[in-house]
Amino acid sequence: DGGITQSPKYLFRKEGQNVTLSCEQNLNHDAMYWYRQDPGQGLRLIYYSQIVNDFQKGDIAEGYSVSREKKESFPLTVTSAQKNPTAFYLCASSTVGEAVEADTQYFGPGTRLTVL
């Protein structure tokens, strides 16, 4: 089955630690995205990538880092510089340009990060 997987489902971090959230897709999508969701809020964009080895900051990139070494993978690292990292993190992917359904993002199941 084609889709987007995120792991782990739940993640606990001690203050001062970096943690990495995994996102993999087998939809052959060029673009991938990371969003953060806080209680009672919509999603806010952290980083996005439209091509391998290239990515751009979103609205709330401070304290986060990403890499895009493979088309299928877009891991997100939450660094100790992120002051309030407890949130629900969602990864998404889409086609781009003139492709059918360009700009339509499909989401993974999410990772719940809690800082202890």
Add this chain to the structure above:
Amino acid sequence: AQTVTQSQPEMSVQEAETVTLSCTYDTSESDYYLFWYKQPPSRQMILVIRQEAYKQQNATENRFSVNFQKAAKSFSLKISDSQLGDAAMYFCAYSNGALNFGKGTSLLVTP
């Protein structure tokens, strides 16, 4: 920056009835996409419906349809024959590359 406003934090509908969720957005672009996503308690974001701004015809997907008013920058979602499984948070989103989300409307479906 584009903003998306959902003015109804909560809505309630009886099973089998029809409900309309409101969404307005602000943009100076002429070519863009609009979406409604559903987020059930599992928190998975599920695409409900997609509208291309250059298409005048309103999108429909089974029991879900939209009323897209481009000049008014309005994009409402109508759910017909509501079912218990429709209970969820519904998010309106605007895209010209990256998605901008509203804060959501919580839909309660009563038997």
